[in-house]
Amino acid sequence: MDAEADPPQNPITRHKCLACYKQYKKKEHLIEHMKTSYHSVHQPRCGVCQKHCKSFESLREHLTGPLPRGICSKIFSQQGCQLCLALFDSPGSLIGHRETCRLSAPTCPGTSALPYIDSQFDCQDSSDENHAGEGPGGAVAIDCEMVGGGSDGSLELCARVCLVDEDERLIFHTYVQPExxxxxxxxxxxxxxxxxxKNAIPLKKVREKLLQILQNGESIGKVRLDGGKARLLxxxxxxHDLDCLKMNYPDxxxxxxxxxxxxxxxxxxSHSLKYLTRTYLGLA
Structure with missing residues (x-):
């Protein structure tokens, strides 16, 4: 008598996340993943398989890393921009995009090239009134240079502040006299x-001017409530920068x-700023 055939085994059902394609044996594990993964439209996504990645670094590894996904890597090598990782339908579109995507490094203003503000002058003279006056909020970017204080030089002291607007125009620059x-x-x-x-502006006056530019004519209460005309920073x-400036601005x-x-x-x-500018802006 023939041995009875083994009953067919049911395949294990896998629960897949439709954003990042991770799979789980139990549905509750998938639900927990969705609660903590924070998938959003702001996350970079593969233009081939539409997979969400946590960062552009992860997307770059997915497309061009040591172990890239085969079909994605093949299509991306022919139709993708190596800088911004965007995917295009035709070689002509890709070539046209590369001409604008390869940003040339802006002229980095040297220490002597930026306007120097003597402490005898009003701090307001250091800003471009056309851009720093009242008007639509917009955004400004800040960068600070730190020097060292204390017996071993390890204390962070702000010695230079620079603000630029969304068009990379300089709207404020000054040297700062630490306390x-x-x-x-x-x-x-x-x-x-x-x-x-030697003749740098005291930190307190610099802080007041920065807040004047950022608040853009709004009261601090209005800024804390909904921003109003205030500028994004x-x-x-x-x-770290705000701590060294001893300045508060709403989160x-x-x-x-x-x-x-x-x-x-x-x-x-976090990646370093040097890495981000090299990777996403193409600046050395």
Whole structure:
């Protein structure tokens, strides 16, 4: 008598996330994943398979990394932009896009090229009134140069502040006189010397001018409530810059590239500003 045939085994049902394609044995695990993954339209997505990635770094690995997905890598190599990772329908469209996507490095203003503001003048003279006056909010980007204070030069002291608008036009620049003596100018990094800070503006006046530009004529209560005409403040590691300036600005008015999830590593650690500008702007 023939042995009875083994009953057919039911295949294990896998529950797939439609955004990142992760699979789970139990539906409750998929639900928990959806609650904590924060998938959104702002996340980079593969133009071939439409997979969501946590960051552009993850998307780049998905398309061009050591172990890329085969079909995605093949199509991207023929139709994709290596800089912004966008996908195009035709070679002509890709060529046209590359001409505008390859941003040329802007002329980086040197220490001597930016306008110098003597402390005897009103701090308002350092800004472009056409761009810093009242009007639509928009956004401004800030960058600060830090020198060292304290006996070992490890204290972070703001010595230079620069603001640019959305068109990369300089609207404010000045050197800052720290509240305590500078013991390390960090010249190799900042390019600053004692001469630059000899007639620099006190930190308090610089802070007042920055708030005047950012608030854009709005009361601080209005800014904290819904922003109004106040300007968004863009930067990298803004908490550090604002701490060194001893300045407060509402969290909902900040846009920090160090905390923007699509620009972070897969373990949600921030990339350096140098890496971000090289990877996404093509600047050396």
């Amino acid at each position: 305590i003596p500078v013991t390390n100018y960090r010249y190799d990094i900042t390019g600053l010397t004692e001469e630059h800070l 863009v930067g990298h590691d803004l908490a 909902h008015m900040l846009r920090d590239t160090a905390k923007y999830r699509p620009l972070m590593k897969t373990n949600l650690v």
